Amino acid sequence: MIIKCVAIDDEPLALAQISEYIKKTPNLEFVGDFENGLDAVEPIEKQDVGLVFVDIDMPGINGIDLVKSLIRKPYIVFTTAYSEYAIDGFKVDALDYLLKPISYSVFLKAANKALRMKELELSYIEEVKTNSEYLFVKSEYRLVRINFNNIKYIESQHEYIKIHQTSGNDILTLMSLKNIETMLPSQFLRVHRSFIVNKEKVEVVERNTVVYDNNVRIPVGEQYKEKFQEFLSKGF
Incomplete structure (x- = not known):
């Protein structure tokens, strides 16, 4: 290596x-x-x-x-x-x-x-297995299945990432945001150096900020604004 x-x-x-x-x-x-x-x-x-x-x-x-x-x-x-x-x-x-x-x-x-x-x-x-509907990630010595449609957004936390799910069962795994980004289908979009969102779960956008329930606010970084605007424009 x-x-x-x-x-x-x-x-x-x-x-x-x-x-x-x-x-x-x-x-x-x-x-x-x-x-x-x-x-x-x-x-x-x-x-x-x-x-x-x-x-x-x-x-x-x-x-x-x-x-x-x-x-x-x-x-x-x-x-x-x-x-x-x-x-x-x-x-x-x-x-x-x-x-x-x-x-x-x-x-x-x-x-x-x-x-x-x-x-x-x-x-x-190497232990992550993926297909078009789900992937497995390692969390606390277990392999956990994550369905893509159940992911709201993914957050970088130091050397870990936290996968926030619609079920409320968030998963923490040792992986970089860059590496999981390569495993995700096209319904996911990087909007910030620390966040990837599921485009199908984006319901409220306020001043270049994705707003989820529980008052979670994810800013759209300057480098990602162009692609985010392209995504928004397709919805009009």
């Missing part, structure tokens, strides 16, 4: 160090390093990068805002000289947080954590 990696840091020496660590670590593939975070967005999105080492305190766009802007979210390890950023880093579901100067042993521990998470994710995906 290989995880593609990029390094982002406005300090050339720190950037060179992390890049060298990536290159010499088994199962990590070095894709590139960037002093400007915005230059890294396209490679991350288009080259299936799975792990990003990124400094937080950078000019222009900082590391946290950069991570928030990503549509496809890889594992994130923040690197910084300032411990006060730790809470902000974990608020965006960072896998780890490394304080500079960073030794190789500390780097390797974070890299191995990402590799273990990837192995877990792949093992769960």
